[in-house]
Amino acid sequence: MVCAGNRRKEQNVVRKGNGFNWGSAGHSTALFTGVLVNEVLKIAKPKHGARYMCMEGADKLPNGYYGTSIRLSTAMDPAMGVMLAHKMNGEPLAPDHGRPLRVVIPGQIGGRSVKWLTRIIISDKPSDNWYHIFDNRVLPTMITPEIAAEQKHWYNDERYALYNLNIQSAICYPAHGEIVKVEEGKSYPVRGYAYNGGGVRVGRVEVSLDQGQTWKLTNIDYPEDQYRNAVHYPTLYGGTLDMANRELSFCWCFWKIEIPTMEMSAAKDIVVRAMDESMNVQPRDMYWNVLSMLNNCWHRLTITKEQDGYSLKFDHPTIPALTKGGWMEKVKEQGGELTDGFWGTRSLVAAPSEEKSSLVVKMTDDHVQRIITEEELSQHSKDGDAWFAVNGHVYNATEYLKDHPGGSESIILASGADASDDFIAIHSDTAKAIFGFFSEQDKMV
Amino acid sequence: MVCAGNRRKEQNVVRKGNGFNWGSAGHSTALFTGVLVNEVLKIAKPKHGARYMCMEGADKLPNGYYGTSIRLSTAMDPAMGVMLAHKMNGEPLAPDHGRPLRVVIPGQIGGRSVKWLTRIIISDKPSDNWYHIFDNRVLPTMITPEIAAEQKHWYNDERYALYNLNIQSAICYPAHGEIVKVEEGKSYPVRGYAYNGGGVRVGRVEVSLDQGQTWKLTNIDYPEDQYRNAVHYPTLYGGTLDMANRELSFCWCFWKIEIPTMEMSAAKDIVVRAMDESMNVQPRDMYWNVLSMLNNCWHRLTITKEQDGYSLKFDHPTIPALTKGGWMEKVKEQGGELTDGFWGTRSLVAAPSEEKSSLVVKMTDDHVQRIITEEELSQHSKDGDAWFAVNGHVYNATEYLKDHPGGSESIILASGADASDDFIAIHSDTAKAIFGFFSEQDKMV
Numbered sequence A, B: 001m002v003c004a005g006n007r008r009k010e011q012n013v014v015r016k017g018n019g020f021n022w023g024s025a026g027h028s029t030a031l032f033t034g035v036l037v038n039e040v041l042k043i044a045k046p047k048h049g050a051r052y053m054c055m056e057g058a059d060k061l062p063n064g065y066y067g068t069s070i071r072l073s074t075a076m077d078p079a080m081g082v083m084l085a086h087k088m089n090g091e092p093l094a095p096d097h098g099r100p101l102r103v104v105i106p107g108q109i110g111g112r113s114v115k116w117l118t119r120i121i122i123s124d125k126p127s128d129n130w131y132h133i134f135d136n137r138v139l140p141t142m143i144t145p146e147i148a149a150e151q152k153h154w155y156n157d158e159r160y161a162l163y164n165l166n167i168q169s170a171i172c173y174p175a176h177g178e179i180v181k182v183e184e185g186k187s188y189p190v191r192g193y194a195y196n197g198g199g200v201r202v203g204r205v206e207v208s209l210d211q212g213q214t215w216k217l218t219n220i221d222y223p224e225d226q227y228r229n230a231v232h233y234p235t236l237y238g239g240t241l242d243m244a245n246r247e248l249s250f251c252w253c254f255w256k257i258e259i260p261t262m263e264m265s266a267a268k269d270i271v272v273r274a275m276d277e278s279m280n281v282q283p284r285d286m287y288w289n290v291l292s293m294l295n296n297c298w299h300r301l302t303i304t305k306e307q308d309g310y311s312l313k314f315d316h317p318t319i320p321a322l323t324k325g326g327w328m329e330k331v332k333e334q335g336g337e338l339t340d341g342f343w344g345t346r347s348l349v350a351a352p353s354e355e356k357s358s359l360v361v362k363m364t365d366d367h368v369q370r371i372i373t374e375e376e377l378s379q380h381s382k383d384g385d386a387w388f389a390v391n392g393h394v395y396n397a398t399e400y401l402k403d404h405p406g407g408s409e410s411i412i413l414a415s416g417a418d419a420s421d422d423f424i425a426i427h428s429d430t431a432k433a434i435f436g437f438f439s440e441q442d443k444m445v
Helices: A008-014 A037-044 A072-076 A130-134 A145-150 A225-229 A261-265 A327-333 A374-378 A398-403 A408-414 A420-426 A429-438 B008-014 B037-044 B072-076 B130-134 B145-150 B225-229 B261-265 B327-333 B374-378 B398-403 B408-414 B420-426 B429-438
Strands: A032-036 A052-061 A064-071 A083-088 A102-104 A117-123 A168-173 A179-181 A187-195 A202-208 A219-221 A253-260 A269-276 A299-305 A311-315 A385-390 A393-396 A441-444 B032-036 B052-061 B064-071 B083-088 B102-104 B117-123 B168-173 B179-181 B187-195 B202-208 B219-221 B253-260 B269-276 B299-305 B311-315 B385-390 B393-396 B441-444
Touching (some): A008 A327, A064 A130, A168 A269, A179 A261, A187 A261, A202 A219, A261 A311, A398 A408, B032 B037, B037 B117, B253 B261, B374 B385
Antiparallel strands (some): A032 A083, A083 A102, A269 A299, B032 B083, B052 B064, B187 B253, B202 B269, B219 B253, B393 B441
16 A cells, blocks of 8 residues: 555655655555455446546545546456455455455555545446645646646646556665764665566566666565465465465565675765566666655665765655655755755756745734744634644644644644644645734744 | 567677577568357367466477467456467468467567467476577576576476567667658757557657657557447458457557757757557667667667758668677777766666676687688588678588577578678677687688
């Protein structure tokens, strides 16, 4: 299960899009138990000309109940394993995971695997649900937040709807901030994950210490293969599975390579890229897009020599969720160009002058001067009464809860306290402009 | 139908691999008629545990009859359309196309679609045919011709066998050497093709005039969709097809974009990249590999201003088949670095010193001084008697016909004449070294 926004935070550093921040940890693998949707659909007998399976869940959001659709041909193909699941890792589904019944669509973005399933509709058209149209799309890279806000037709083009994941890998160890001692003859096990969409297997994972001039092949461990290789189908990871006739691969795998610390010491960075069996390869260049989805450019860690002269410090590009840090932020602050696949270090041609927004939104009202204590603020933190503070000003977001694109939950979670970091990190310039118009504010102490 | 070596010639300019040269024209789309192999296999009833469909043809080659295999799960999936074909474009198969019966595997490399089919074998192992093992693989990029020649185990790793094609596009117009006049207000329709493997649709095609800093979206025409959109299934392209319930896309599509000639005049080059619906994108960097397969880096045309001051000349990277020309050759001659995704114009880090072969093979024998006329040479051009000339020396290749990795046909075709260009263009340093050991030579006039 992978969020289409895995590694979105890197895109947001390059240029803020619309969507929550994630580092490289927006994914998991679990063993689901359920009924193949194919079996249900065979009984329902879709008519000739039916093309989509639309799904709706009991998840009430600002723009209605969550819903989306996938191609009927995918749902009807037993090899794709589209499932109505009621168990996860051998236990009944927890409420957070979609209890009592959810859809699980292996190899596709998580946003299609509808939780708390209430309805399945077979149609000749894709879902017209607000979330199917305005979420989980990769609009072409030249569509800025401003164009996307004005020209809604970009969202109505089904060509840009996302289904299968693209090939992805990231480095997990060295961790961000990890210190590694350099020692003659000593090596460090560099490790990470890789996955791919549509059931196509990850074929190889390679790392480079010279920014892509040369590559080293890593060893890959495919936990999923334990089922393929098991002759008598024992219980593994809490389940049994006969995969003798099934060639598709849906789960994450783990790669590892021992690299001499002396060699790391001579390098500026480590980058990783994976390839699937069809030789689709992670690109050097980021495909920036307004909803910040499916970012899969080479994952890069920078290497800095520590002052002691014999140890190295590693920086990840960004840090999961809302924490600050990572080398991308530093490059951005120094005015480096991050869009060209050179990590801010050099640009091949003159970078086009970056569009700086000339819009300065006044978010405060000079007439309001009331002093609000932290204690008072902390009491406004629920549905129907949500205040939060940004940069020393208190905002009342209650009226906006129902309209918030990220859902009311995300505001309520951040309310009753200083939400400056969260607010600044998550929102686009457009969002900040809207925020300016709706808000009332008071002074916080 | 696409050769896995489409655009291989670009790889061979970077570093000579093993395999014939192709430019960007090693592909086609046809309408095949036949029986789904799935229908045949259902009658044959493969056993539990069967995993591969092995195929053999009546194509006798130096290392036995041609044969290969694909996964049984692909062959059994009617959506994948694997077919035993007896017609092409509505007419009985021509001998060159595999008469009377060939396999057609949509979305996979052409090398799996066995012609002149004689046998199908269902097995729990992939084919052990010489051509399945030593052809149509993408070995990891760090495996040089020398390593591959010594360490055969790289070929025996099924992970590196190729099945589905990767995402690809190329520019067709402007053609190589085409002259375009620059005129205010006048635009030029830049056009080309795109395709993808595994039935996954080409989602978008973009071109850049600033080496990937910014991109323009092109219009795509999918001829295949005429069947999807036809309500009454008329005859199109010589066949009828009901694609109402079939979502997979296997055929080429054509993209087009009008670009102002003034804008072209300000640019150094035009590059194109395609993305599939899963957001797998053609990479900037070439994935060099020893069999020179599935090269799909951005396809780039250079733009040169003509001396008249108002027209532009376009160079493709290479020219189809054995013709000389293209901007890559020029860059290579000037010592430019072509492996780093910057087209020889600049390198991000110091390029690793290129390994120059210290092996100088003496290919001539000073004791042989016989003068051979062109007429005499021309009489040695058949199986069992094949001479050819390279750089003014005549070689007798008769004894080597049976061992030639490219097949005896390719030598016989080039024999009886001066084959210098073909020989130099096609062969690796390793091949040239072997050549030195087997040959006898005479002087040609």
